[in-house]
Amino acid sequence: MGLARILRAVSELSDRHFNVLRVIERNSMRGSLTRVESVSRAMKLSEQYLAKLLSELHDASLVWSPAGRKSGYVLNYAGLDALALRAMLRRGIVASVGNVIGVGKESDVYAADTPEGERVSLKLYRAGRLSMTRYRRTRSLPSELGSYLAASTRFAANEVRALRVLYEAGLPVPFPVYRNRHAVVAQLIDGVPLVKVKSIPKPPELVLEELLKAVKDAHSAGIIHSDLSAYNVLVDAEGRSWIIDWPQWVRRDHPNVLFYLRRDVQNLIDFFKRRYHMDLPPSLIEEFLRSVTPT
Ligand SMILES: Nc1ncnc2c1ncn2[C@@H]1O[C@H](COP(=O)(O)OP(=O)(O)OP(=O)(O)O)[C@@H](O)[C@H]1O
Ligand SMILES: [Mg+2]
Numbered sequence: 001m002g003l004a005r006i007l008r009a010v011s012e013l014s015d016r017h018f019n020v021l022r023v024i025e026r027n028s029m030r031g032s033l034t035r036v037e038s039v040s041r042a043m044k045l046s047e048q049y050l051a052k053l054l055s056e057l058h059d060a061s062l063v064w065s066p067a068g069r070k071s072g073y074v075l076n077y078a079g080l081d082a083l084a085l086r087a088m089l090r091r092g093i094v095a096s097v098g099n100v101i102g103v104g105k106e107s108d109v110y111a112a113d114t115p116e117g118e119r120v121s122l123k124l125y126r127a128g129r130l131s132m133t134r135y136r137r138t139r140s141l142p143s144e145l146g147s148y149l150a151a152s153t154r155f156a157a158n159e160v161r162a163l164r165v166l167y168e169a170g171l172p173v174p175f176p177v178y179r180n181r182h183a184v185v186a187q188l189i190d191g192v193p194l195v196k197v198k199s200i201p202k203p204p205e206l207v208l209e210e211l212l213k214a215v216k217d218a219h220s221a222g223i224i225h226s227d228l229s230a231y232n233v234l235v236d237a238e239g240r241s242w243i244i245d246w247p248q249w250v251r252r253d254h255p256n257v258l259f260y261l262r263r264d265v266q267n268l269i270d271f272f273k274r275r276y277h278m279d280l281p282p283s284l285i286e287e288f289l290r291s292v293t294p295t
Pocket of ligand 1: 102105106108109187190191223244245246
């Protein structure tokens with residue numbers, strides 16, 4: 001569903017609707033459905049009135065009733081988006097949301113504007129998106145939807161935790177502005193994914209060197225990207241590389257740290273060899289790993 005519809009729902013629905021939506025959110029995260037009677041008791045409102053609020057949330061597609069309305073409701077991604085966007089609008093983090101600037105397997109990224117008129121990026125996680133259409137068909141109980149919503153929130157929190165440390169350490173990563181639930185607002189990088197760059201305004205050897213230095217500095221700051229590839233590097237007009245997409249980072253003291261580090265660096269080296277026909281010595285990766293983790 002488009003974000004425009006969700007933003008409209010956010011502006012049109014009342015505080016009461018959102019109080020109900022938060023109850024559904026809490027239950028959904030635990031994997032349980034929310035029925036009219038239970039909210040009615042918790043919120044001390046009549047069942048009739050609650051049935052109306054729930055039905056309006058359902059009409060706005062923010063909740064889903066997988067086994068019919070009587071059996072209860074569960075929050076869906078549109079509902080989670082609505083909760084996060086409402087919080088951001090109210091806190092003055094963003095004033096409006098613009099176009100999609102990136103669609104990944106498990107996230108959608110939008111350009112947004114702050115009240116001060118600054119452009120930022122807004123990343124909305126969608127863990128489990130690929131497997132979720134299946135649930136619609138089978139109408140099976142959505143306890144897994146709940147765990148996906150929770151996973152998306154965890155990814156967003158992980159990403160922001162890494163970005164704070166890395167930005168502080170001076171790495172070329174987007175500045176993390178704010179997180180709410182599964183939504184991350186960060187500095188908008190005016191760049192193109194390295195995989196799509198036609199010509200870099202800098203010798204590719206230099207770009208690779210800078211990236212390897214960034215991997216090394218991130219390691220010094222205690223963080224290994226562990227999904228690093230030319231897809232997760234944005235190159236700006238000056239040829240500066242920015243490393244994005246950090247939800248799956250691991251700590252330096254992770255037992256398999258060398259595996260992740262090696263894979264990250266190998267991805268980069270392989271890309272530069274393939275794309276720019278760079279003649280790199282096979283020993284490069286071992287030398288790099290030795291320089292990062294001297295024994
Ligand atoms: N801070 C940012 N500034 C500019 N563009 C961004 C920013 N963050 C993400 N994007 C754009 O959105 C795309 C997807 O973002 P990102 O790589 O963070 O997540 P993802 O690839 O969807 O994650 P997944 O690995 O689940 O597919 C990027 O390729 C990039 O084009
Ligand atoms: Mg990515």
